[in-house]
Amino acid sequence: MHHYWRLSGFYFFYFAFVGALSPYWGLYLKSLDFTAFQIGVLMSLLQVMRIFAPNLWGWMADHMGRRVLIVQIAAAASFLSYIGVFFGTGFAWLFAVMAAMSFFWSASLPLVEATTLSHLGEHTGKYGRIRLWGSVGFILAVVGLGYGLDYLPVRFLLWAILGLMLGIVLFSRFIPEAQVAAHDTDKIPVWHILRRPEVLAFIGGGFLMAAAHGPYYTFYSIYLVDHGYSKGVVGWLWAVGVICEIGVFLWMPRLFKAVELRTVLLASFALATVRFLAIGWGVQWFAVVLVAQVLHAATFGAYHAAAVAMVHRFFRGRHQSKGQALYNSVSFGAGGTLGGLYSGYTWDVLGPAWTFTLAAACAFAALLLVGAKLRLEQA
DSSP, rough: OHHHHHHHHHHHHHHHHHHHHHHHHHHHHHHHOHHHHHHHHHHHHHHHHHHHHHHHHHHHHHHOOHHHHHHHHHHHHHHHHHHHGOOOOOHHHOOOHHHHHHHHTTHHHHHHHHHHHHHHHTTTGGHHOOOOOOOOHHHHHHHHHHHHHHHHOHHHHHHHHHHHHHHHHHHHHHHHOOOOOOTTTTTHOOOOOHHHHHHHHHHHHHHHHHHHTTHHHHHHHHHHHHOOOOHHHHHHHHHHHHHHHHHHHHHHHHHHHHSHHHHHHHHHHHHHHHHHHHHHHTTHHHHHHHHHHHHHIIIIHHHHHHHHHHHHSOOOOOGGHHHHHHIIIIIIIIHHHHHHHHHHHHHHTTTTHHHHHHHHHHHHHHHHHHHHSSSGGGG
């Protein structure tokens, strides 16, 4: 595929940014003496904006036929919004800055996913080989900053993130626009596809899976540091999960030929249930924490690859961008918001172990919903 490096480069910087922000931004906010609930609120803004912003951008992209132009505008606006973090540390100020940044940042990924899948055509199994460079970027950012923040003040994180966002802006200039293939569902309103029981069940499962990951993305690093793990070790634990995720992306073409998408989703939900119980109740044992991170291969890698392929199956032609946006906004947006907010509340009230138990319950609910409603002939 002649566009391989241009698409891979964007994924690299996009997920390197995630690798800097998700594990360490909570530590920066904690250094400003915010409460657990305030940290949960600020971290959840990244997901709140994904509820409605991707649908707006996806609708514009499908109507204009200019996905890449919107990605470029959104990347630049996100970069400019982020600069505000250097000008204040108050809760209201950071709330406004993170809300603005997240509104524009959330536009990019669903549009780039739709563009990548359009370029791949019928060869969607090759998606993993492009997407794995996002995982490489995440690993380099999370390990590098993990060690760096053991020796540098936590404020250094602000500059590291600024550099990664600049990389997103630059690589957005090189993404090739894709022709959207016509499909017989083009004349059907997108809501007619969305209201099918199997589509609703799939998206509901995504909502619950994202809610399950809320405590992990908001408090995992804080939880480990509070239990005596160094930031360098924390960085490596995040990286272990993503290294295993890369293995899944490389293995994906063979996996999807041998196993149905529905089966991959159900296995991911089941392993997520086990994983979050292990983190919640086994944090004092390094071996348990390590095995839980290996399970990231299933709870994110295999799950995400199967989910993107499932969206691509349900939403075709000119509905591709809207379909990816709807999936992103309901699952990562609404589900991620719920995850961030309930974990911010229960962390202090019920404690970390029970917060991760709630996460496991969300994953188990997803297993029951998708297992009951998404039938074999539909997936």
